[in-house]
Amino acid sequence: DTGVSQDPRHKITKRGQNVTFRCDPISEHNRLYWYRQTLGQGPEFLTYFQNEAQLEKSRLLSDRFSAERPKGSFSTLEIQRTEQGDSAMYLCASSRNEVYYGYTFGSGTRLTVV
């Protein structure tokens, strides 16, 4: 169990640029979740995958956000035409199918849009 890995740890980008984050879940975990966390707030759900299928996407997620999980392994989260309001910590988590086990979180990617 090597844990959940996220890359990069930090990203600074100019407004209007596209950014992509990667998440490598625990290998035997079928589910993968993306959350966004701003300062002083709890993590906010963005989307989740069951294997390679994206089963839910938050209504708060604009069309500039897209996530993929090809072959049910790693996942990428892309933000197009970044805005200053996108500055946040982006957290990835993975879990087994059974809710009981809870999630294992990665350390997150901190995005700063300047």
Added chain:
Amino acid sequence: AQSVTQPDIHITVSEGASLELRCNYSYGATPYLFWYVQSPGQGLQLLLKYFSGDTLVQGIKGFEAEFKRSQSSFNLRKPSVHWSDAAEYFCAPAVYNQGGKLIFGQGTELSVKP
């Protein structure tokens, strides 16, 4: 609508003192209940969880939580706080028929005085 409330934004306790962090939820049925801890700049670590059965559950680092159905509460406790417990604490219910999606509270920031 489903919701979770952590009424205390910030709590300060003296080292060695007892601690109780409050969590209330509003769901149609009893959800799975989790407490996570987050150190500055880090991801979230699972402290403990409630699924069913004994309403007093033990977790890591000497934490425990009690589920009270009548009050829709799942408060976190520790008999004697250590300086290393200073962190952000999140209560998070999950509903199994919604992909096990965790909904996080706003969090309670714990400061520990020497």
